[in-house]
Amino acid sequence: MRTNRGPNRRLPARWSGGPAEVSAQAGLGSPGETRTMIKVENLCKSFDGHTVLDGISFEISKGEVVALIGGSGGGKSVLLKHVAGLMQPDSGRVVIDGADLRNIKREELRRLRDRLGFLFQGGALFDSMTVYENVAFPLREKSKMKEQEIRSRVLKELESVGLKGAEDKYPSQISGGMVKRAALARALVLDPEIMLFDEPTTGLDPVIGQAILELIDSCHKNISFTGIVVTHEIPRIFRFVDRVLMIYEGKLRVDASPDGLMRSDDPVVRTFLGE
Amino acid sequence: MVDHIKQISAHSLMYRTMEWIRQIGAYTLESIRRMGLMGLFLLNGFLYCVVPPIKFGRIVKQIHFIGLQSMVVILLTGLFAGMVLGFQGYYSLSRFGSDAFLGPMVGLALIKELGPVLSALMVTGRAGSAVAAEIGIMRISEQIDALDLMGLNPYRYLIAPNILAGMISMPLLTAIFDVVGIFGGYLIGVKLLGVSSGVYFGEMSHYVEMADVLEGIYKSLSFGVIISWVCTFKGYYTGILTGFGAEGVSKATTQAVVTSSVLILVWDYFMTSALF
Numbered sequence: 068m069r070t071n072r073g074p075n076r077r078l079p080a081r082w083s084g085g086p087a088e089v090s091a092q093a094g095l096g097s098p099g100e101t102r103t104m105i106k107v108e109n110l111c112k113s114f115d116g117h118t119v120l121d122g123i124s125f126e127i128s129k130g131e132v133v134a135l136i137g138g139s140g141g142g143k144s145v146l147l148k149h150v151a152g153l154m155q156p157d158s159g160r161v162v163i164d165g166a167d168l169r170n171i172k173r174e175e176l177r178r179l180r181d182r183l184g185f186l187f188q189g190g191a192l193f194d195s196m197t198v199y200e201n202v203a204f205p206l207r208e209k210s211k212m213k214e215q216e217i218r219s220r221v222l223k224e225l226e227s228v229g230l231k232g233a234e235d236k237y238p239s240q241i242s243g244g245m246v247k248r249a250a251l252a253r254a255l256v257l258d259p260e261i262m263l264f265d266e267p268t269t270g271l272d273p274v275i276g277q278a279i280l281e282l283i284d285s286c287h288k289n290i291s292f293t294g295i296v297v298t299h300e301i302p303r304i305f306r307f308v309d310r311v312l313m314i315y316e317g318k319l320r321v322d323a324s325p326d327g328l329m330r331s332d333d334p335v336v337r338t339f340l341g342e
Numbered sequence: 343m344v345d346h347i348k349q350i351s352a353h354s355l356m357y358r359t360m361e362w363i364r365q366i367g368a369y370t371l372e373s374i375r376r377m378g379l380m381g382l383f384l385l386n387g388f389l390y391c392v393v394p395p396i397k398f399g400r401i402v403k404q405i406h407f408i409g410l411q412s413m414v415v416i417l418l419t420g421l422f423a424g425m426v427l428g429f430q431g432y433y434s435l436s437r438f439g440s441d442a443f444l445g446p447m448v449g450l451a452l453i454k455e456l457g458p459v460l461s462a463l464m465v466t467g468r469a470g471s472a473v474a475a476e477i478g479i480m481r482i483s484e485q486i487d488a489l490d491l492m493g494l495n496p497y498r499y500l501i502a503p504n505i506l507a508g509m510i511s512m513p514l515l516t517a518i519f520d521v522v523g524i525f526g527g528y529l530i531g532v533k534l535l536g537v538s539s540g541v542y543f544g545e546m547s548h549y550v551e552m553a554d555v556l557e558g559i560y561k562s563l564s565f566g567v568i569i570s571w572v573c574t575f576k577g578y579y580t581g582i583l584t585g586f587g588a589e590g591v592s593k594a595t596t597q598a599v600v601t602s603s604v605l606i607l608v609w610d611y612f613m614t615s616a617l618f
Contacts, residue, residue, distance in 0.1 A: 153487055191484040205492050213609040 101128040103162075104261060104293040105150060110159035112145055119145050121317035122159070127310075129260075132287060132294040134304045134325075136339065137314035143297040144188070146314065147263050150295065151185055152176055163261070181209060184259035184292070189268045190250035192238040198225065198249045199234035205257050207280075224252045228282060244275035248282065255286050264296040276300065280307050301339060302329065313339065347507070351422040376583070383501070383575050384567075390495065390502035401510075402505035408469040408504070408570075409511030413518070415464050420519035423456055424448060424526025432535050444537050445546035448527035453550060453558045457520040458512075459610055462565035465515060466602045470573040473504055474598035477577025478584075478591040486578070501578065504570040512566030513559050557617045561610060567607050572587065 097169040105127040112120040119142040127133050135143050149161050150330060152168045159167045163179055171179070202221045206212055212220065228248040237294045238246055247267060254262065267283060268276035280300065284307045287294065298304045305311065305325035313321035313328070315335055321328060328336060431447045477500055480486050489496050524546070531537040576584070576598035584593040 148487075151491055153490065177493040180491055182492065185488070185491045187484045187488060189483055191488040193485055193488075194479075194483070209492065210492055 078139075081136055102164075103127070104129045104131075104164055105295070106162040107146070107150065108160050108162070110146070110149060110161065111157045112142070112154070113157055120149075120156075120314075122321050123314070123317075125312055125319060126320055127293055127295065129293050130291050131310065132292075132296065132308045133310045133312055134308040135295055135312050135314065136298045136299070136301055136304075137320075139229050139299075141314050142317060144265050147185075147265055147295060147297050151183065151263055152180070178326070181257070182260040184254035184257070184262045186247070186250055186254050186262070186264045188269060190238065190246040192246060192250055192253070194238050197235050197237055198230060198241065198245075198279050201238070201249060202253045202256055205253060209257060221252075224256050225249075227286075228252045229278075233252055233298065244271050245281070247271065247279055251279070251282060251286070255290070259292055262292040262294040264294065264298075266297050266299065268298065268300055277303070280304065284306065301341070305329070343594050345349055378581075379573055380571075382571040383578070384571050386497050387505045387571065387574070389502040390497040391506050395498075396602045397499060397503055400499060401506050404503045404507030405511055408465065408473070408507045409515060412465050412468050412511070412515055416515050416519050417463055417522055419460055419464050420457070420522035421526040423460055424452065424523030424528075425518075425530045426526075426528040427451055427456070427523070428530025428535070431446030432531055432537070432586070441535075442535055442541045443545055443549075444531045445542035445544070446549035448531070449524055449546040449550045450554060452520045452523040452527075454554050455610075455614070457516045457523060458558050458561035459606065461516045461519040462512065462557075462562065462569060462571065462606045463603055465512065466573070466599055466606065470569045470602050471571070471595050471599050474577040474580075475591055475595045477574055478580035481578060481580045482586055482590060496578070497595050501574045504574050505567060506568035509563055510566075512562040512569070516558060516562035559611075560617070561613050564609060564613065565606050568609060569602050572602040572605060 088122065101162060103126045107126075108124050110120050110123040111118070123146060125133075135146065137143050144166065145154065149156055149168075149190060150161075150163070152161070152171075156171075163183075166175060166179055168176070177255060191205065192198070196204065199221055202224055203217050206217045206220060210217075222231075222234070225234060228251055230248055230252065233241055233245060233249070238249070241249070251267070262283075264283065268279050280303065283294075283296070286292075296304060296308060302325070305328070308325065311321065311325055311328045314334065321333065321336055323331065329340070331337070425447050427448045428444065431444050431451075432441055435441045435443055435447065477486075480500070486496050486500070489499060528539070528542055532539045532542050576594045580586075580594040584590045584597065
């Protein structure tokens, strides 16, 4: 289903034409080898006796973008926050590029987070800062770039998300779509290796939603991050991802390619697909 | 039959008693857990006050917000507190023919007690509530999570600057409160009620000692810590301890003001006893 991949795109073996093609595209050494970037093992989480995640396990290879779908309140965002290390599981574990988040030291976690970007559902822009200051903030704090370099980088980043001219506006002065785009620019400004998107198109009209998805896709083509996109955009998201994970009643119901999901005869999946 | 009913009643009573004890136990454990959480929060806050890189820009911004922007309310309350002391002091002292001691009375009351306590309560209401609400909104709109995910420590960016700003601003605000209060007492005692100006200030300088001034400074310093500690804590744990949404922020702000105010008065008692 996904056909608009760039030449540097790294696809996992199971739906991209076999191990030889994967290793050739990704430059990952011997045929059949793929580097696991995100590994979730038997993850369980409950809140006040209510089980939200019940033994979730999956792996995501480097460069792969995965859609995470499921019902509202089904634990998708909770799972994403576990992957980001913002929540601790009751049992099970999350391993990011070989680092087990249960045992990781604070300094290692900080370094790991330098490689990670997160687009929050509401944007989470700092409301006391302008759009420009929001995007410049990670560069000022995390890089040794001079102010002039930061300025040119931020303006370039804002232009790429279509926010040229909105630099001096505060988050409260711009629309929801612009907030999402500014948040995307902030998340991507440090070229993260892993990007986590929490409902990037929720609350936006279909045109802006499509624009955001295409923006994410073009950023992926540029910096080839490993990504998880929590979304309700079914089936529109399928064009932009390599794999779809579906959570249902706390368990991983489906782990398939978009094509495989579309062909599934599971009644729950069919309901989700609107049939 | 009657025995059976008695037996059931006894069991029921025992069950209710056990449930009551269980609830007290659960409440006690939760209270201890929260106190521990607050203690660790303060330790972390202090740690990032001294571990570089120190965010001087944020500290200056918070000093401006907590200190400079509280000036009007401090000037007003200080002036009127001093004027009331002038009236009440003169009324009480003149009964014993001791109205010459109006200056020391106003000075000691303000410097040792009313200055630190009233200015701390005013700052709690004006700046503490705003700090709790601001951090609370940052928490529920995931801005603190965003900081965390950028690998930037929220204690360094949000908590430590407020603690340092509180510790720097409060003694200065208290000093201003004291000076304006003494001037208010002077207006009433000297200008309105006819106490000699020389007597008012002369007796004050004779009876007010450096130890009294230091007591006021120590108190205001500790009140600055209490205000910034409690208000940032309540804001930081909005959602986790007080529920989400606007109601959560509202609860956090109310709890911040009430807890800070009560702690200020309780701590004032302990400090007064210790420094008596």
